[in-house]
Amino acid sequence: MGETGADAQLVKRVQKGDKKAFDLLVLKYQQRIIKLVSRYVRDPTDALDVAQDTFLKAYRALPNFRGDSAFYTWLYRIAINTAKNYLVTQSRRPTESDNFRVEGEPGELESMLKDLATPESLLITDEIKETIAEAIEQLPDDLRTAINLREVEGLSYEKIADVMTCPIGTVRSRIFRAREAIDHRLKALLE
Amino acid sequence: MKPSREIGAFRSLAPCFLILTLSATLVSAADTSGQARAILAKMAKATRANNYDGTFVSIRGADTASMRIIHKADSRGEHERLIALTGTAKEVIRRNDEVICIFPNERSVMVEKTPQQAFFGTAWSQPIEQVAVLYDFSVLGGDRIAGRPAWVLGIQPKDADRYSYRLWVDTSSSLLLKSQVLDGGGSILEQLLFTALETPAVIPESALQASISGEGYTWYRNETPQASGERNARWEVGWLPRGFAMTEQQMHDMPKDKKAVKHKVFSDGLATVSVFIEKNKEQAVPVQGYSAFGALNTYSTLADGYQITVVGEVPAATVRQIAVSVSAAAP
Amino acid sequence: MSSERREQISALLDGELSEREAGQLLIEMRTDPDLTSAWSRYHLMGDALCQRLPDTACPDISRRVSLALEHEPACPPMRFRLQSRWKPAAGVAVAAALAGVGFFGLNRNQLPEQEAQPATTIGSVEFRPLPIATVKWNGQPVDASSRLSAYIVNHQQFNSSPQTQGLTPYFRVVTHETQP
Numbered sequence: 001m002g003e004t005g006a007d008a009q010l011v012k013r014v015q016k017g018d019k020k021a022f023d024l025l026v027l028k029y030q031q032r033i034i035k036l037v038s039r040y041v042r043d044p045t046d047a048l049d050v051a052q053d054t055f056l057k058a059y060r061a062l063p064n065f066r067g068d069s070a071f072y073t074w075l076y077r078i079a080i081n082t083a084k085n086y087l088v089t090q091s092r093r094p095t096e097s098d099n100f101r102v103e104g105e106p107g108e109l110e111s112m113l114k115d116l117a118t119p120e121s122l123l124i125t126d127e128i129k130e131t132i133a134e135a136i137e138q139l140p141d142d143l144r145t146a147i148n149l150r151e152v153e154g155l156s157y158e159k160i161a162d163v164m165t166c167p168i169g170t171v172r173s174r175i176f177r178a179r180e181a182i183d184h185r186l187k188a189l190l191e
Numbered sequence: 192m193k194p195s196r197e198i199g200a201f202r203s204l205a206p207c208f209l210i211l212t213l214s215a216t217l218v219s220a221a222d223t224s225g226q227a228r229a230i231l232a233k234m235a236k237a238t239r240a241n242n243y244d245g246t247f248v249s250i251r252g253a254d255t256a257s258m259r260i261i262h263k264a265d266s267r268g269e270h271e272r273l274i275a276l277t278g279t280a281k282e283v284i285r286r287n288d289e290v291i292c293i294f295p296n297e298r299s300v301m302v303e304k305t306p307q308q309a310f311f312g313t314a315w316s317q318p319i320e321q322v323a324v325l326y327d328f329s330v331l332g333g334d335r336i337a338g339r340p341a342w343v344l345g346i347q348p349k350d351a352d353r354y355s356y357r358l359w360v361d362t363s364s365s366l367l368l369k370s371q372v373l374d375g376g377g378s379i380l381e382q383l384l385f386t387a388l389e390t391p392a393v394i395p396e397s398a399l400q401a402s403i404s405g406e407g408y409t410w411y412r413n414e415t416p417q418a419s420g421e422r423n424a425r426w427e428v429g430w431l432p433r434g435f436a437m438t439e440q441q442m443h444d445m446p447k448d449k450k451a452v453k454h455k456v457f458s459d460g461l462a463t464v465s466v467f468i469e470k471n472k473e474q475a476v477p478v479q480g481y482s483a484f485g486a487l488n489t490y491s492t493l494a495d496g497y498q499i500t501v502v503g504e505v506p507a508a509t510v511r512q513i514a515v516s517v518s519a520a521a522p
Numbered sequence: 523m524s525s526e527r528r529e530q531i532s533a534l535l536d537g538e539l540s541e542r543e544a545g546q547l548l549i550e551m552r553t554d555p556d557l558t559s560a561w562s563r564y565h566l567m568g569d570a571l572c573q574r575l576p577d578t579a580c581p582d583i584s585r586r587v588s589l590a591l592e593h594e595p596a597c598p599p600m601r602f603r604l605q606s607r608w609k610p611a612a613g614v615a616v617a618a619a620l621a622g623v624g625f626f627g628l629n630r631n632q633l634p635e636q637e638a639q640p641a642t643t644i645g646s647v648e649f650r651p652l653p654i655a656t657v658k659w660n661g662q663p664v665d666a667s668s669r670l671s672a673y674i675v676n677h678q679q680f681n682s683s684p685q686t687q688g689l690t691p692y693f694r695v696v697t698h699e700t701q702p
Binding site: 027175 | 525528529532533534535536537538539541544548551552558560561562563564565566567568569570571572574575576577578579580581582583584586587588590591594
Binding site: 060061063069078081082084085 | 425427428429430431436437440512516518520
């Protein structure tokens with residue numbers, strides 16, 4: 001089954017009217033989409049808006065998604081289009097943002113946006129990466145191998161069982177224990 | 192996930208945007224919005240549930256035409272007759288979902304069953320609050336149309352991607368007396384105007400009989416639905432104005448060459464936009480650029496050997512922007 | 523939050539949970555925010571390991587997306603409705619034509635070849651397949667014009683403007699003429 005199998009299950013649920021299942025797709029793909037969109041849209045707040053818009057559009061178009069392609073391929077396409085359209089709209093309406101600045105408190109908004117790009121906030125992604133790397137470092141060998149084969153190499157449980165010469169149930173449990181160990185630290189960081 | 196410092200900063204921006212947008216809209220007729228929407232809901236109901244007999248003029252682009260409408264509602268449902276007063280004497284008789292159209296010049300009669308939905312659109316079947324996110328509703332004042340006092344209602348879009356509407360609704364019967372579709376500059380694109388309207392308690396069946404027997408006419412009937420051929424959603428509409436969602440998707444065969452055409456319908460609750468996608472034959476003359484008639488705009492373009500055409504009661508810039516955003520989906 | 527459930531989440535995320543188990547779990551996830559946040563963090567790990575995190579920060583936009591979706595209807599089962607729904611024949615059905623095209627007319631000279639299709643008889647009346655609707659259209663080549671006409675006729679049946687809330691959309695059939 002793999003990753004696409006999980007997506008297919010969720011997509012099917014959304015198509016049957018289960019909105020909550022869509023939240024799970026958002027949680028799953030938001031970082032990838034924000035990263036992708038940020039390649040086009042420099043401004044961080046705008047990038048988040050475009051990312052949000054991408055998910056809204058995806059939700060609306062989901063009744064037509066027939067699963068011919070992977071869900072992420074489809075979502076990727078929507079994100080690119082949304083980002084490009086945003087750029088077109090921006091270039092089309094230069095006067096609007098000028099007016100905005102004149103009417104609002106001059107400079108206030110800009111300084112707030114600048115705050116977002118201070119070196120301090122740059123730490124966040126790095127902090128997460130570091131924490132996870134450290135946690136993985138400290139895992140027992142079998143857990144570390146299992147999680148790496150799954151996340152980095154993208155192998156199915158069956159393949160991992162072959163590689164590690166153990167039952168599939170053991171693979172499932174090792175991967176879970178690895179995630180639990182990493183999660184322990186990640187949770188501490190986020191809280 | 193608990194918000195990090197970064198997220199906190201993003202969130203702190205939100206109220207500031209909110210205040211900016213609110214202060215702009217608060218002043219504008221927020222007080223009559225609820226009233227306007229209540230009148231519109233009553234209008235939609237009265238149109239179906241009341242008896243009426245009226246004459247109206249329709250103006251669209253350079254065309255002007257006049258017709259009479261007789262509508263009866265009783266325990267058996269709706270019964271309606273429309274008669275053209277200008278040009279050829281076309282007639283339409285509708286009994287609930289069954290529609291008969293008579294074209295005397297062509298000596299033709301058409302019969303069709305139509306889904307109830309098609310009559311009253313999708314607009315008021317969805318919560319009007321959803322539409323109110325995109326349009327400002329207001330009561331603009333009072334007027335007199337066809338000798339009847341009327342409310343004047345305004346439906347003003349909150350962005351430039353769609354048109355605005357003005358409706359005159361009879362204060363006593365709640366029936367529509369006049370309507371206009373306007374562009375951003377306030378120019379009238381389409382207009383409908385009743386010159387006479389009565390609401391009789393009883394309408395005799397004879398008033399709803401067609402004046403033509405249909406004998407010796409050619410009768411046409413819609414064929415049974417054909418299964419749509421291509422099911423793959425290969426095309427994506429990358430940009431739509433805010434609030435537009437897909438309401439329908441169909442496959443058609445074009446009448447001349449039976450080529451399959453993909454037809455997607457999008458609506459914001461009031462305005463409707465269609466996107467047509469069709470493989471362009473080499474010998475066919477491609478349609479390109481703008482066309483317009485009344486409030487209806489179209490824009491056509493070619494993409495990857497396909498003819499993309501967007502048709503809708505929205506400004507030309509909007510149909511164009513939608514058309515150029517259509518692209519083949521990733522395989 | 524039981525460790526069993528979290529293990530199921532871990533398996534679901536890898537696409538290794540049976541359909542039945544997944545169904546159960548998803549129902550529980552609706553009501554248990556801890557399960558959902560575990561789902562979120564497990565994915566964050568995967569993203570970090572595969573260099574899929576944004577460069578600077580990893581904001582959570584799921585809440586604002588879900589808030590924005592509150593105004594959206596639940597995903598309509600479009601495909602099912604479509605199949606049962608009436609579809610225009612030959613591209614231009616009567617209702618499609620009638621439901622609001624402003625300049626509908628019949629031109630016998632333009633009746634298509636497909637008129638040769640078998641006519642059906644109901645009672646004493648013989649029915650024929652539909653002819654083409656023609657629309658007066660300026661500014662485009664002739665072929666393009668008839669193509670546009672068909673598009674417009676098909677578009678009009680979905681018109682949901684406020685005007686059609688106050689008057690039967692069929693009025694357009696009768697009001698406007700096709701010019702030769």
